[in-house]
Amino acid sequence: DGGITQSPKYLFRKEGQNVTLSCEQNLNHDAMYWYRQDPGQGLRLIYYSQIVNDFQKGDIAEGYSVSREKKESFPLTVTSAQKNPTAFYLCATAGLAGGREFFGPGTRLTVL
Amino acid sequence: DAKTTQPPSMDCAEGRAANLPCNHSTISGNEYVYWYRQIHSQGPQYIIHGLKNNETNEMASLIITEDRKSSTLILPHATLRDTAVYYCIVRASTTSGTYKYIFGTGTRLKVLA
Numbered sequence: 421d422g423g424i425t426q427s428p429k430y431l432f433r434k435e436g437q438n439v440t441l442s443c444e445q446n447l448n449h450d451a452m453y454w455y456r457q458d459p460g461q462g463l464r465l466i467y468y469s470q471i472v473n474d475f476q477k478g479d480i481a482e483g484y485s486v487s488r489e490k491k492e493s494f495p496l497t498v499t500s501a502q503k504n505p506t507a508f509y510l511c512a513t514a515g516l517a518g519g520r521e522f523f524g525p526g527t528r529l530t531v532l
Numbered sequence: 533d534a535k536t537t538q539p540p541s542m543d544c545a546e547g548r549a550a551n552l553p554c555n556h557s558t559i560s561g562n563e564y565v566y567w568y569r570q571i572h573s574q575g576p577q578y579i580i581h582g583l584k585n586n587e588t589n590e591m592a593s594l595i596i597t598e599d600r601k602s603s604t605l606i607l608p609h610a611t612l613r614d615t616a617v618y619y620c621i622v623r624a625s626t627t628s629g630t631y632k633y634i635f636g637t638g639t640r641l642k643v644l645a
């Protein structure tokens with residue numbers, strides 16, 4: 421969806437390295453979300469945030485960290501503690517009052 | 533959290549209606565049902581959503597049963613471009629006051645020429 425930028429589209433890293441995935445939005449949405457998708461699977465929630473400097477763990481937060489220093493930005497760090505980080509990562513936003521989620525184009529992370 | 537159950541795959545002939553079912557028997561009274569679809573390696577695309585009443589837009593219709601335990605997404609005249617994975621999602625409120633969108637495993641719809 422327009423208004424959400426994820427970069428890069430493809431990312432390669434060596435095992436044991438931390439890597440940060442970018443998510444930026446200009447939709448003025450309060451809530452932001454990170455999901456992980458493995459091949460042939462649905463989306464699993466990693467972290468979400470409704471306001472600046474506040475975020476909550478989703479279903480699979482172990483090995484990941486986030487920050488929300490600005491309303492527009494919600495970067496995700498995949499740490500070396502994440503056992504199997506190779507996956508497709510999707511960022512999404514929504515208004516604080518709910519409504520539909522808007523998704524970014526995704527980042528495909530491959531750890532070699 | 534409410535959970536959704538969908539058949540893993542379905543086929544539909546081009547030009548015919550595609551009816552995709554979803555079971556959400558544990559849904560709460562104020563939780564909305566959303567439908568998205570995803571084409572390989574792209575972000576999910578919004579289709580439609582509803583709470584109690586049936587809904588229709590330019591893409592699809594959503595039929596929700598009276599007890600709200602299940603719903604059906606209807607693509608009235610499926611085309612080859614409708615081949616995708618379709619997700620039925622429940623939007624649940626959290627203790628912090630925001631919302632979580634709970635995805636199931638989706639239905640892989642294949643439209644056949």
